[in-house]
Amino acid sequence: MLHDRVLVSADDASERRSSAGIVIPATAAVGRRLSWATVVAVGPHVRQVQVSDRVLFDPDDKAEVELHGKGYVLLRERDLHAVAAPRVDDGQTGLYL
Numbered sequence: 001m002l003h004d005r006v007l008v009s010a011d012d013a014s015e016r017r018s019s020a021g022i023v024i025p026a027t028a029a030v031g032r033r034l035s036w037a038t039v040v041a042v043g044p045h046v047r048q049v050q051v052s053d054r055v056l057f058d059p060d061d062k063a064e065v066e067l068h069g070k071g072y073v074l075l076r077e078r079d080l081h082a083v084a085a086p087r088v089d090d091g092q093t094g095l096y097l
Helices: none
Strands: 005-010 035-042 054-057 063-067 070-076 080-084
Touching: 005 054, 054 070
Parallel strands: none
Antiparallel strands: 005 035, 005 070, 035 054, 054 080, 063 070
């Protein structure tokens, strides 16, 4: 990876459930919705994200790439909206907005 690039493996955009248990199909039209992904690799100038963090990004700002038959998304660090990191101290949420 070069510069401030982050390579992520996007979560499946399959059906999801509302808090009331209603199944929402993947084809349902919704407004602008952000997506979660898992970081696979980072460039040398990335400061806030590490490999295996979960990040929130806008699917409209993505560049898709295929490596070894698997699809990934290439982003700049500044295009990330939030980071969910498992490496935080006890008593904190681990979600940084």
